[in-house]
Amino acid sequence: xxxxxxxxxxxxxxxxxxxxxxxxxxxxxxxxxxxxxxxxxxxxxxxxxxxxxxxxxxxxxxxxxxxxxxxxxxxxxxxxxxxxxxxxxxxxxxxxxxxxxxxxxxxxxxxxxxxxxxxxxxxxxxxxxxxxxxxxxxxxxxxxxxxxxxxxxxxxxxxxxxxxxxxxxxxxxxxxxxxxxxxxxxxxxxxxxxxxxxxxxxxxxxxxxxxxxxxxxxxxxxxxxxxxxxxxxxxxxxxxxxxxxxxxxxxxxxxxxxxxxxxxxxxxxxxxxxxxxxxxxxxxxxxxxxxxxxxxxxxxxxxxxxxxxxxxxxxxxxxxxxxxxxxxxxxxxxxxxxxxxxxxxxxxxxxxxxxxxxxxxxxxxxxxxx
Amino acid sequence: xxxxxxxxxxxxxxxxxxxxxxxxxxxxxxxxxxxxxxxxxxxxxxxxxxxxxxxxxxxxxxxxxxxxxxxxxxxxxxxxxx
Numbered sequence: 001x002x003x004x005x006x007x008x009x010x011x012x013x014x015x016x017x018x019x020x021x022x023x024x025x026x027x028x029x030x031x032x033x034x035x036x037x038x039x040x041x042x043x044x045x046x047x048x049x050x051x052x053x054x055x056x057x058x059x060x061x062x063x064x065x066x067x068x069x070x071x072x073x074x075x076x077x078x079x080x081x082x083x084x085x086x087x088x089x090x091x092x093x094x095x096x097x098x099x100x101x102x103x104x105x106x107x108x109x110x111x112x113x114x115x116x117x118x119x120x121x122x123x124x125x126x127x128x129x130x131x132x133x134x135x136x137x138x139x140x141x142x143x144x145x146x147x148x149x150x151x152x153x154x155x156x157x158x159x160x161x162x163x164x165x166x167x168x169x170x171x172x173x174x175x176x177x178x179x180x181x182x183x184x185x186x187x188x189x190x191x192x193x194x195x196x197x198x199x200x201x202x203x204x205x206x207x208x209x210x211x212x213x214x215x216x217x218x219x220x221x222x223x224x225x226x227x228x229x230x231x232x233x234x235x236x237x238x239x240x241x242x243x244x245x246x247x248x249x250x251x252x253x254x255x256x257x258x259x260x261x262x263x264x265x266x267x268x269x270x271x272x273x274x275x276x277x278x279x280x281x282x283x284x285x286x287x288x289x290x291x292x293x294x295x296x297x298x299x300x301x302x303x304x305x306x307x308x309x310x311x312x313x314x315x316x317x318x319x320x321x322x323x324x325x326x327x328x329x330x331x332x333x334x335x336x337x338x339x340x341x342x343x344x345x346x347x348x349x350x351x352x353x354x355x356x357x358x359x360x361x362x363x364x365x366x367x368x369x370x
Numbered sequence: 371x372x373x374x375x376x377x378x379x380x381x382x383x384x385x386x387x388x389x390x391x392x393x394x395x396x397x398x399x400x401x402x403x404x405x406x407x408x409x410x411x412x413x414x415x416x417x418x419x420x421x422x423x424x425x426x427x428x429x430x431x432x433x434x435x436x437x438x439x440x441x442x443x444x445x446x447x448x449x450x451x452x
Contacts, residue, residue: 001395003376003414003426006435015442036372061372089419117420119387119402139419142372145405146421153387194372197416197424220373223438248430250416256424259405353372 003249007221016226017049020233027053028236029185030229031178031325033171034192035062035353036220042358044222046229054233057185057325060174060277061192063139064091064351065323067167068273070306072097075136075165077304078296079110085128087121088136090114094341094350118143118150125154125162134296138167142194144285145259148266151287151294163296166286169272171195172203173283179211183326188232190218190225193247198263200255204243212241219247266291275347276320319346322355329359329366336360336367374418376426379403379411392417 006012032038038058041047047056060066076097079086086102093103093112106112111131115121118135125133137147147168154162171192178184191204196217208215214235218228228246235241245251265288272284287295297306317339318332329335329348339345341360348354359366377392377399388403392415401415406422409415415422 001376002378003431011442012435012438015438015445018445019441034372063372117402119420140372142374142418142423145423146402146419149387149402149404149421156386192372194374194416194418194423197374227434227438246434248434249427250424252424252427256405258407259423262405 004221007219007223009223012223013049013226016223016230020054020226020230021051023230023237024051024053024233025237027055028187028233029055029057030188030190030232031057031059031186032190032218032225033059033061033175034195034220035065035351035355036194037061037190037192037218037225038355039353039358040220040222040225042362046222046225049226050229054229056229058322058328058355059325060178060274060323061140061171061195062323062348062351062353062355063143063167063169064089064095065319065347065354066169066274066277067092067095067138067347068275069097070273071165071167072101073099074297074304074306076100076102076105078134078165078300079105079112081132081300081303083132084300085111085113085124085131085133086136087113087115087124087133089138091351091353092136092138094344095347096344118146119153122150122153122157122159122162125159126157129161132161132163134163134165134300136167137164140169140171140192140195141198141263142192144168144263144267145198145256148262151266151291152262154294155291162294163299164287164294165296166267168267168285169274170269170283170285172207173280174274174277176207177277177280177283178324179207179213181324183324186213186325188213188236189215190228190232191215193217193219193224193251196245196247196251196255198256198259200253201243201245201251202253208241208243214241215243217243217245217247217251219250274323276317276323317346319348319356322348329356330363332356333368372418374416374423376414376416377401378414379409382411390422392422
């Protein structure tokens with residue numbers, strides 16, 4: 001496949017690995033922000049191609065993982081209402097709420113449908129005029145324009161039965177929260193290539209200056225990731241801290257302006273509770289007043305019980321520390337024993353971008369023998 | 371969640387969503403092209419949840435591969451003397 005195969009070329013991977021060995025002089029800790037990058041790193045063993053001085057730590061870039069438990073509970077409550085069809089990306093179905101997950105609600109008769117695109121939910125709303133359609137809108141900036149377009153399309157079609165449970169989160173405030181933590185050990189970032197495809201990368205420049213951390217906008221294939229690491233290590237060794245763009249075939253400095261306009265038309269920033277991490281100011285999106293009639297929380301407020309915000313999904317689950325890069329999945333005592341994809345304690349074990357799922361799938365040797 | 375893959379535009383419909391047929395190594399899918407108004411038939415776009423989010427910059431892609439090839443030949447040149 002064009003624009004994929006050449007970025008998985010073993011010779012290019014070997015070249016970049018050698019180059020990173022060649023330029024590395026000091027120990028460095030680099031965080032890859034996006035869960036998609038984490039999966040590539042673990043799947044292809046890219047961390048094992050790096051010199052021992054370079055440590056990759058996995059970031060919070062898994063929207064499924066950071067969706068707060070109270071929103072999972074709300075989605076479950078909504079899906080139990082007989083008139084509701086709850087539409088969700090497949091990843092969300094196995095994420096544990098306080099007492100249950102969406103898959104269990106579906107098994108007990110709730111109408112939960114897995115969608116590929118937010119526009120699928122619009123089509124379901126058109127095809128089912130006597131039902132109330134709720135889309136569980138999860139995602140980062142990458143997904144926000146698609147959700148916004150679906151809402152605009154529902155408005156164009158004058159759909160009265162289309163609602164949105166908004167769980168959108170934004171990356172830069174979370175990165176800044178990590179950097180300002182007293183436990184921070186991040187010295188450089190691989191920024192999330194598809195988030196930057198939408199938003200550009202100008203907004204990272206003040207962050208790199210304030211915290212003196214280099215940041216390289218990076219793609220998702222093995223060659224992309226190793227090139228991103230090489231660029232970060234080069235800056236670190238030179239004492240630089242600027243924003244660079246490895247993923248230039250998709251990302252421009254100002255991003256996708258049309259997509260930003262559509263996000264801004266429909267959504268505005270709001271504080272958001274991140275599962276396992278806590279509340280971060282202006283790190284989420286909510287519907288603007290002009291689109292308030294699509295707000296599922298507002299429309300169904302007298303039909304559901306909202307649970308209180310909580311940060312800890314389970315006293316046994318270390319996902320908060322894993323999502324902040326403070327520990328690796330294999331450091332968790334529950335990993336692969338009390339917590340597995342069949343019986344997850346937290347979201348990172350079941351999300352396709354979750355760090356725990358990546359280690360479970362590609363690093364079976366890291367599961368403690370019992 | 372932010373997974374997005376490149377595909378080639380085969381057709382573009384004249385509707386409000388600018389729906390296009392995009393081929394992913396032979397597998398085709400209907401994709402909304404409204405966010406990439408500059409993309410035309412034959413162009414490659416990066417597609418996420420049914421929406422093209424960028425047009426692939428072919429020049430930038432060529433340059434990045436070329437840089438790595440140059441790096442590789444540099445390493446090969448170095449090896450006999452090292």
